Amino acid sequence: xxxxxxxxxxxxxxxxVRDLAWIMLAPDLIDTPWGGRPGRTALxxxxxxxxxxxxxxxxxxxxxxxxxxxxxxxxxxxxxxxRLWQYLLDAAPTTCLLASxxxxxxxxxxxxxLDLLYRRRDDPTPxxxxxxxxxYLGLVSGPGDIHDQARWIGPGGADxxxxxxxxxxxxxxxxxxxxxxxxxxxxxxxxxxxxxxSATRIQRQLAMPGVFFYPWQTSLPEPREATANxxxxxxxxxxxxRYLRDGLPCNTRAAWLAKPHWLALPRDEAFVPLRxxxxxxxQHFSRPAPPVQIALLTPSRNSSIHRRLFVVGDDWPRLxxxxxxxx
Numbered sequence: 001x002x003x004x005x006x007x008x009x010x011x012x013x014x015x016x017v018r019d020l021a022w023i024m025l026a027p028d029l030i031d032t033p034w035g036g037r038p039g040r041t042a043l044x045x046x047x048x049x050x051x052x053x054x055x056x057x058x059x060x061x062x063x064x065x066x067x068x069x070x071x072x073x074x075x076x077x078x079x080x081x082x083r084l085w086q087y088l089l090d091a092a093p094t095t096c097l098l099a100s101x102x103x104x105x106x107x108x109x110x111x112x113x114l115d116l117l118y119r120r121r122d123d124p125t126p127x128x129x130x131x132x133x134x135x136y137l138g139l140v141s142g143p144g145d146i147h148d149q150a151r152w153i154g155p156g157g158a159d160x161x162x163x164x165x166x167x168x169x170x171x172x173x174x175x176x177x178x179x180x181x182x183x184x185x186x187x188x189x190x191x192x193x194x195x196x197x198s199a200t201r202i203q204r205q206l207a208m209p210g211v212f213f214y215p216w217q218t219s220l221p222e223p224r225e226a227t228a229n230x231x232x233x234x235x236x237x238x239x240x241x242r243y244l245r246d247g248l249p250c251n252t253r254a255a256w257l258a259k260p261h262w263l264a265l266p267r268d269e270a271f272v273p274l275r276x277x278x279x280x281x282x283q284h285f286s287r288p289a290p291p292v293q294i295a296l297l298t299p300s301r302n303s304s305i306h307r308r309l310f311v312v313g314d315d316w317p318r319l320x321x322x323x324x325x326x327x
């Protein structure tokens with residue numbers, strides 16, 4: 001993120017407001033043919049003063065955001081991310097949310113579901129937005145060549161960037177090509193819109209922020225389609241933690257990131273001394289345990305340096321997903 005983005009994020013204390021700000025400021029992980037997320041210009045928040053005013057208002061009065069999002073705070077991170085987008089498209093000055101989790105049926109059969117359907121307030125054209133929040137760890141050896149998206153897997157080992165990309169291309173973002181989808185969308189865009197929406201013109205977009213975690217001390221190039229400015233972190237095995245720790249400045253502090261708040265890093269005051277943090281990490285890995293996402297903070301004279309890390313068990317990965325079948 002740019003320094004201006006960090007300044008905007010630093011205004012936010014409420015964790016939900018911080019995460020809402022983060023999804024506006026964080027870049028997408030990959031470039032795709034469908035077009036990226038609605039950016040700040042499309043949301044009517046291109047000016048930093050406008051965005052700062054919105055964030056300040058939410059800090060002072062977060063109740064509406066809490067009502068929209070609170071039920072998903074203890075659930076799946078994907079649902080939490082979707083609810084943040086629902087609120088944002090409703091609250092932004094120039095967008096209007098038409099529907100969310102819109103199911104598409106063919107008779108009694110469910111064909112799929114559109115994450116979000118919205119439009120700009122000055123344009124009746126419906127826009128289908130799929131959203132995904134992803135954190136992938138890169139494997140030095142694995143399926144395909146060194147740039148293959150199949151080498152970037154989730155911390156639990158159940159999915160990969162290649163699988164997600166293929167599902168979006170084959171299914172989620174193809175739903176609008178079906179007559180059943182177009183009929184369903186028309187029911188949600190007419191007659192209440194400002195003008196007649198075209199029966200054939202439906203825009204498609206993908207919002208996919210997140211972080212690519214590169215192996216610590218081992219070179220690995222970025223996967224195919226990675227955006228130039230994607231967020232980066234590193235991953236390492238628990239057995240290597242002491243080597244990383246011994247190379248850190250003595251004033252480094254750390255924070256444990258708990259789902260669903262893997263989006264915006266916590267405020268600097270939430271970081272604790274490294275020795276105190278390491279005791280918790282050692283207890284976690286004293287038995288077979290899932291990977292842990294953490295953040296490191298090194299204060300400096302002009303600005304603090306933040307780093308994201310995944311620490312994984314010494315037997316990780318236990319499972320590497322197979323790449324999608326070629327078409």
